[in-house]
Amino acid sequence: MDTLLKPDNVGLFELAERVLPGAGLGGYALPEDIRFVFSEGAGARLRDVEGREYIDYVGGAGALILGHSHPPVVEAAQDQAARGMHMFGTLSEPAIRLAARLVEDIPCAEKIVYATTGSEATAYAMRLARAFTGRDMVLKFEGAYHGNHDYALTSTFPTALGNDPHGQNDTAGRPAGTRATMLVAPYNDAQAVERIIRERRDELAAIIVEPVQRIIPARPEFLQALRRICDESGVLLIFDEVVTGFRLAYGGAQVHYDVTPDLASFGKVIGAGGPLACVGGRAEILDLCDPRRKGEPNYVYFNGTLHGNPVAAAATLAMLDELARPGIYDRLNGFAEATCAECQKILDRHGLPAIAENTGSLWQILFMARSPDSQADIMAGDAAAARRLDVECMKRGIYALPGVRRFFSTTHGEPELADTLRVLDASCRAIN
Ligand SMILES: Cc1ncc(COP(=O)(O)O)c(C=O)c1O
Structure with missing residues (x-):
């Protein structure tokens, strides 16, 4: 070797x-x-x-x-790295300050939980939605990418259309049980979503949507319809803002479209190229992750070695200062x-x-x-x-x-x- x-x-x-x-x-x-x-x-x-x-x-x-x-971002990362690359288990100042900044800037975020990657953030968002609603299924859209985990890899790269509502499997190695919890609908088609909701509303925990699906922008009325459908059915609306967050607009696509989801996943720009991502959302949902609730039936586990990494948090704060100009x-x-x-x-x-x-x-x-x-x-x-x-x-x-x-x-x-x-x-x- x-x-x-x-x-x-x-x-x-x-x-x-x-x-x-x-x-x-x-x-x-x-x-x-x-x-x-x-x-x-x-x-x-x-x-x-x-x-x-x-x-x-x-x-x-x-x-x-x-x-x-970018010089101010590099400077912030270097400064923090010299004082400690990482701390685990308890808080660091950059992690708290970034969380506060995100809560201020992201309309749906009354609180945030940290993750390391966008994939982890979408997986947490889906888990939170399942725990909050007591339902198992999640609806995504044909051609949408939500990361590398087993729930996300349904009809991400469809080879043919018309696989809704069960979708095509994108990878070997996904358990059949996981596959069975995902449904798909065509993007920008609120009527198709309504049809599925009519049949499955009692099984659906959430709809997860990219506000710009790859290069396809959501029609504003599509996102507005998803908000209405979710409100009427008790299904949670998740915006996957891993790409659009602080890229389409400061605060994310939810600012650009003026539609507020229940939960939203952020990564990429949030992280500034470092190991940091997050889920923002309604406090009553995110509080299911409160570790003091361990032992309660709907306590949601979230944890990761690099969660809230102070170098990435410091770099992201410096980047947000620039983006806010x-x-x-x-x-x-x-x-x-x-x-x-x-x-x-x-x-x-x-x-x-x-x-x-x-x-x-x-x-x-x-x-x-x-x-x-x-x-x-x-x-x-x-x-x-x-x-x-x-x-x-x-x-x-x-x-x-x-x-x-x-x-x-x-x-x-x-x-x-x-x-x-x-x-x-x-x-x-x-x-x-
Ligand atoms: C919309 C969206 N969600 C989730 C992810 C997954 O993020 P990561 O690659 O950081 O796990 C990506 C990555 O490209 C993405 O584009």
Whole structure:
């Protein structure tokens, strides 16, 4: 095993092939000829170990809304790290101050509980909803991603439509009992939800929804209808704000849409790239987690080694100070809109049947005629063509995972716009 660890004996890819399944970190495999290993990030740019530079539209999967290594965030993290990387079991000042800040800023949050990842936050939210309602089932939407756990992995990557209400299984290894507790409905379709609720209201604990499902924005009236349906049926409404929280708007999609859920999961931007996520919601629900209630029948267990990690909490507080400055979101979203408009001109000039689509600072190039409103629209698009274009862009220095929705940060500016348009133009030529 010793020799594996000597970098001069073996290249980094070869080493990764030997010790990581698929030589990767998760669900994404890049084509063999464009693999690279990052060494550093600054602002909107990444550099690999061979010195090549990339414009970064992955942004740590959306966590880095201020770009890489934003100085006040780095300073806050370094300052806290020097005074202690982690404390477990009792409180740290950054953990308390961040909780107070989130309760102030998130409309649905009378209290929060910490988690380490977005997946853990959605799992806690579902568990809380089950405990609070005494019901087992959760309704999600076809094509929505809620993380890596067994409850979430239903019809996340459907290969065909029309699997509602039972959904398609997304992974081997999920127990049948878990699968049986999840239902699915088509996104942006309140009537389908009402049909399911009519039949299953006494079994349903919650509806969990992404307010922007991947790249599809919720129609405002869809979220309003979900709120009404939940109020009428005693089902809890969970917003999965792991992506939209403090990205679509300060406070989250619930501020943008003016619809307040019962519970909401946050991660990515909340965490500032560190190991921190949370669930916010009504106090009477979150208080089920109060450890002084251990032994009561509806006490909800939540606990984790890294919960409330002070380094991530300090970094997040520094980031929220920046995000709270007036005009930040207008500038970020305006820049996203303007970049997409310029990208659209290039796609049109090359005669490609594609759209450069953005919702706030989320964006993607999709091969379809009009903005998607449903998973059916997404599946009717030409995903292979989109992937071909994204791969060509990546070869020329744009880091955006092929076929995956991407993110702007506040550090993307005119130089990135110019480089992006130049790369897109060359990439369109390459696939045409
Ligand atoms: C909407 C949504 N929920 C949950 C998650 C899971 O978060 P994590 O990857 O931090 O576990 C993600 C991750 O991409 C997400 O996009």
